[in-house]
Amino acid sequence: xxxxxxxxxxxxxxxxxxxxxxxxxxxxxxxxxxxxxxxxxxxxxxxxxxxxxxxxxxxxxxxxxxxxxxxxxxxxxxxxxxxxxxxxxxxxxxxxxxxxxxxxxxxxxxxxxxxxxxxxxxxxxxxxxxxxxxxxxxxxxxxxxxxxxxxxxxxxxxxxxxxxxxxxxxxxxxxxxxxxxxxxxxxxxxxxxxxxxxxxxxxxxxxxxxxxxxxxxxxxxxxxxxxxxxxxxxxxxxxxxxxxxxxxxxxxxxxxxxxxxxxxxxxxxxxxxxxxxxxxxxxxxxxxxxxxxxxxxxxxxxxxxxxxxxxxxxxxxxxxxxxxxxxxxxxxxxxxxxxxxxxxxxxxxxxxxxxxxxxxxxxxxxxxxxxxxxxxxxxxxxxxxxxxxxxxxxxxxxxxxxxxxxxxxxxxxxxxxxxxxxxxxxxxxxxxxxxxxxxxxxxxxxxxxxxxxxxxxxxxxxxxxxxxxxxxxxxxxxxxxxxxxxxxxxxxxxxxxxxxxxxxxxxxxxxxxxxxxxxxxxxxxxxxxxxxxxxxxxxxxxxxxxxxxxxxxxxxxxxxxxxxxxxxxxxxxxxxxxxxxxxxxxxxxxxxxxxxxxxxxxxxxxxxxxxxxxxxxxxxxxxxxxxxxxxxxxxxxxxxxxxxxxxxxxxxxxxxxxxxxxxxxxxxxxxxxxxxxxxxxxxxxxxxxxxxxxxxx
Numbered sequence: 001x002x003x004x005x006x007x008x009x010x011x012x013x014x015x016x017x018x019x020x021x022x023x024x025x026x027x028x029x030x031x032x033x034x035x036x037x038x039x040x041x042x043x044x045x046x047x048x049x050x051x052x053x054x055x056x057x058x059x060x061x062x063x064x065x066x067x068x069x070x071x072x073x074x075x076x077x078x079x080x081x082x083x084x085x086x087x088x089x090x091x092x093x094x095x096x097x098x099x100x101x102x103x104x105x106x107x108x109x110x111x112x113x114x115x116x117x118x119x120x121x122x123x124x125x126x127x128x129x130x131x132x133x134x135x136x137x138x139x140x141x142x143x144x145x146x147x148x149x150x151x152x153x154x155x156x157x158x159x160x161x162x163x164x165x166x167x168x169x170x171x172x173x174x175x176x177x178x179x180x181x182x183x184x185x186x187x188x189x190x191x192x193x194x195x196x197x198x199x200x201x202x203x204x205x206x207x208x209x210x211x212x213x214x215x216x217x218x219x220x221x222x223x224x225x226x227x228x229x230x231x232x233x234x235x236x237x238x239x240x241x242x243x244x245x246x247x248x249x250x251x252x253x254x255x256x257x258x259x260x261x262x263x264x265x266x267x268x269x270x271x272x273x274x275x276x277x278x279x280x281x282x283x284x285x286x287x288x289x290x291x292x293x294x295x296x297x298x299x300x301x302x303x304x305x306x307x308x309x310x311x312x313x314x315x316x317x318x319x320x321x322x323x324x325x326x327x328x329x330x331x332x333x334x335x336x337x338x339x340x341x342x343x344x345x346x347x348x349x350x351x352x353x354x355x356x357x358x359x360x361x362x363x364x365x366x367x368x369x370x371x372x373x374x375x376x377x378x379x380x381x382x383x384x385x386x387x388x389x390x391x392x393x394x395x396x397x398x399x400x401x402x403x404x405x406x407x408x409x410x411x412x413x414x415x416x417x418x419x420x421x422x423x424x425x426x427x428x429x430x431x432x433x434x435x436x437x438x439x440x441x442x443x444x445x446x447x448x449x450x451x452x453x454x455x456x457x458x459x460x461x462x463x464x465x466x467x468x469x470x471x472x473x474x475x476x477x478x479x480x481x482x483x484x485x486x487x488x489x490x491x492x493x494x495x496x497x498x499x500x501x502x503x504x505x506x507x508x509x510x511x512x513x514x515x516x517x518x519x520x521x522x523x524x525x526x527x528x529x530x531x532x533x534x535x536x537x538x539x540x541x542x543x544x545x546x547x548x549x550x551x552x553x554x555x556x557x558x559x560x561x562x563x564x565x566x567x568x569x570x571x572x573x574x575x576x577x578x579x580x581x582x583x584x585x586x587x588x589x590x591x592x593x594x595x596x597x598x599x600x601x602x603x604x605x606x607x608x609x610x611x612x613x614x615x616x617x618x619x620x621x622x623x624x625x626x627x628x629x630x631x632x633x634x635x636x637x638x639x640x641x642x643x644x645x646x647x648x649x650x651x652x653x654x655x656x657x658x659x660x661x662x663x664x665x666x667x668x669x670x671x672x673x674x675x676x677x678x679x680x681x682x683x684x685x686x687x688x689x690x691x692x693x694x695x696x697x
Contacts, residue, residue, distance in 0.1 A: 014062040017051055021066030026073060040267045041244070041274075042157035044070075046165030048092035049121060053106055053170060057096060064089040083135045091128030091158060095120045108170040109233075111286035117170075118279065121162045129154035156271050163278040164244045168237040187230065195223035195239050199246040204256040217257060217273070224281050232292075233285040240278050247274060304371070304382075304401035306338070307389065310358065313337040313347060316396055325372050338399060341372050357388055357397060364388075371401055380405050427502075429521040435459060438518075447502075447525050449495035460521070465493045484508045489526065500527040545595055546602035549616040554626060557614040558676040561628035565669060571630040573668040574676070575640060576683035577605075578691065579621035579647070580661045589656055596653045597660070604646040608639065624680060633668060640664050663691035 024044035048063045067088040071081025098120035103112040133150040137143070198219040200206045220243060227236045250256030251265050258270045298305045299319040307317040314337045318326075325341060326333050339350050356362040364387035371382040386399045421428055427444035431437050437455050445451055448463060455462065468490075480486040486506045491499050502523040509518040543550050549557065558572075565572045579601065586594040598621065605615050605623065614626040625643070630636060647662040665686025667679040 010058075013055070014059060014065070017055075017059050017062030018066035018069065021047060021063055022070045022073070025067065025070035039157050040271050041160040041164065041248070042154075043161040043165045044088070045091060045125065045158040046161040046163075047169065048088070049095050049117075049162055050166045050169035052092050052096045053099070053108075057093060060089055060093050063092060080139065080141070083139070084132060087128050087132040087135065090131060091124045093124075094127055095124035098123060106170070108167070109289075111283065111290060114167065114233075114282055114286055117166065118163065121166070122159060125155050125158040125162065126151070128158065160271055160275055160278075163275055163282075164241055167233070167278075167282055168241050171234045171237050184231070188235070191223060191226055191231070191235070191239075192242075194226075195220075195242060196246075198223060199243050202257050203243065203247045204250040204253060220277070224277070228281065228285045228288055232289045233282060236281050236285040240274070240281055243277065244274050303403070304341070305399070306401075307396050307398050308337055310354075310395045310397060313339065313350065322401070327372075341401070345369065354386065354397070357386065360388075368404065371403075381408055426522045426524055429455075429460065429523075431460060431519045431521075433516045433518070435519060447494075447500075447523075448492075454495075463492045465491050465499050467491045467499070480506055480508065492523075500525050501530050502526060543617040546599050546617050548602050548606070548623070549614050551616065551618065554614060554616040554624065555676055557626055557628075561612075561614075561626060562669065562674070564629060568629060571633075571668050571670070573627040573630045573633070573636040573666055574679040574683045575625040575627070575636065575643070576618075576665045576667075576680060576687040577623040577625065577643065577647075578663050578687055580663055580691065580694065582621040582660055585658055585660065589653070589658070593653045593656060593658075597651050597658055600651050600653075601647055601660075604649075605643060608642050608646060618680075624683070630668065633666070636666050636668065640666060661694070663687050663694055665690055 021044050024047055025042075028039045028042060028044065044067075051059055051063065064085050067085030068081050071084050072078065076084065095117075099116060102116035102120060104116040104120075105113050107113070108117075129151045132154055133147050136150060137147055202217050202219050223239055224236065227239050247256070247258065247270060251258060251270065254265070258266050258273070260266055301319060302321060304322040304325055305319045306315055306322045308315050315322075315334050318330075318333055322341070323330060323333055326336060328336070339345055339347050345353070351358070353365060353367060356365055364385060366383065366385045368381065368383050370379040371384075372379060381404050383402045383404050384399060385402075386397050389396055389398045421441045424441070425443055427447045428439070428441040429437060429444055430439040437458055437460060440450075440452050440455060448455075450462075476486065484507065486504070488504060489501060490504050492502050492504075493499055503526045504521065504523040506519060506521045508516055509520060511517040542548065542553065561572050564570075582594070582597075585597055598617075602615065602617065602623070605625065609615060609625060609627070612628045614628075616624050616626070618624055625639070627636060627639065643664065644662055647660065651658045651660065665683040665688070667673065667682035667686065669679065672682040673679050
């Protein structure tokens with residue numbers, strides 16, 4: 001639907017272009033008979049170029065249709081109308097094509113734009129005129145001897161139409177002209193009225209009942225000069241267009257500046273007059289406008305800009321920022337100089353700074369100093385750039401003073417940040433949005449073993465190790481981008497190939513548009529810390545001799561096993577184990593052998609139990625086994641028999657063979673209690689009963 005609407009609008013614009021072009025062509029023919037059927041101005045050409053520049057080459061179809069229609073209405077045969085229309089369409093297409101290769105912008109607000117338009121149009125108009133002349137000669141409508149005259153006539157009429165109308169159409173917009181009129185409404189009315197009055201006097205010869213002894217064409221220059229200086233090229237183009245219309249009116253009335261005593265129109269004078277007027281007035285208007293824009297930019301700049309004389313170091317020009325810094329009226333400021341802005345310099349010192357410029361050794365100098373701020377604000381740090389300029393044929397210097405307070409503050413913050421970055425024990429790595437390393441600190445180098453120049457410009461992947469798969473990294477990046485922050489512990493690699501554990505934090509930084517700008521990673525090496533923690537955990541939860549769980553870990557395991565038993569409505573059991581006749585081993589062979597016997601017995605017991613069960617050393621030669629999720633006490637009895645059998649096997653320590661046995665007692669939850677102490681006490685009593693039975697055997 002939207003596409004259909006756009007296509008319909010395009011065709012409506014095509015039709016509108018064709019109608020306007022046709023009207024321009026037909027209206028021009030109304031006065032062509034005054035000049036031997038050759039119109040001295042062809043505004044349709046100016047309209048065609050403006051349309052193609054503003055709307056695009058696609059609308060050349062509308063130009064062609066309008067030209068064909070105009071030819072048919074004027075009575076041309078269809079082939080001739082089509083041929084002429086082709087030539088009239090070829091000209092603006094060629095002009096726009098040439099503009100692609102010239103310094104031209106469709107904004108049309110620079111002198112280069114205007115000069116490029118005139119240059120391209122002159123070439124295109126010549127090609128178009130030559131094409132039409134050749135077609136006229138080929139079709140027999142004109143003899144070969146008239147070729148030069150036809151080409152010149154078409155070229156002149158096209159060029160005048162382009163010079164007078166195209167700038168007005170390109171400069172006009174729904175904002176530009178109304179803005180000029182509303183901003184200076186009274187002055188605009190006076191200008192238009194004065195221009196109209198002068199044009200009627202000069203170009204038509206009206207004296208409005210007044211006795212006017214001076215009717216020179218120079219009267220027309222006054223409104224143009226007024227327009228150039230006060231309004232710029234938009235109003236100037238409008239005044240030139242108005243003059244041209246009134247000039248054509250004078251031709252139709254056969255009176256005014258371009259009508260001789262014989263009441264014949266001077267076509268050449270008309271063409272040259274408005275051609276020169278259009279070119280000069282628009283060119284001067286563009287030059288003045290560009291200088292005004294430059295002046296406004298310099299004068300309204302927040303930086304201090306001024307021009308001073310090389311001889312006496314006095315100001316020739318100062319902008320508002322400089323005037324505010326001086327804090328004096330403009331008339332007094334012109335009697336001062338740059339030294340009055342720089343309390344740290346006197347004239348002699350300032351001339352020393354300028355000596356490379358004075359001696360033509362350099363074209364510019366730059367330095368930093370303190371400058372007076374406006375009012376009572378004191379001084380501020382500034383960067384001063386001074387260069388030679390030729391100002392009104394005098395040797396002068398142009399200076400630009402830039403407040404660097406904010407820059408220095410940022411630099412100080414950066415220096416502080418750099419110092420903190422280097423002093424922190426945390427490693428810092430900064431990457432850009434492509435995840436390429438752009439900054440590391442000293443701690444990074446100390447931890448990883450890489451120097452800064454070895455990692456800058458590279459990917460952080462050089463620190464990766466083979467412990468993680470693709471799924472880990474996918475989850476890592478997803479969480480980082482979703483939460484903008486990632487914290488955790490990962491293994492990483494050093495330059496020497498070692499793997500270490502790091503506590504890592506990564507944060508995303510975004511620019512003002514919300515796009516990722518940097519990744520900041522901060523990490524510390526926690527390998528030793530983790531090893532110490534594991535060591536302390538080992539000491540706190542395991543028996544140092546047998547590496548079996550101690551009473552603390554047994555208590556933790558019991559809590560977990562009890563919760564599972566309650567949830568699944570199953571039993572758990574505790575086996576209390578005491579080694580028989582172990583004291584004689586220590587007494588006979590020593591504690592070293594005894595310790596080795598205990599370790600072997602511990603290993604045998606661990607080999608008998610399930611992964612969910614826990615073997616612990618209660619103390620001395622006493623042990624316990626926690627059996628979780630026991631279906632029946634038969635399992636427990638079977639385990640007791642198995643343990644007794646493996647413990648009773650001979651234990652060899654070097655050349656020594658030791659024979660020991662074990663007494664065991666059992667207790668289960670829920671029959672004998674629901675706490676570890678209760679179950680151990682019950683199992684301990686059962687173990688003593690078992691020991692007495694073994695003595696009786």
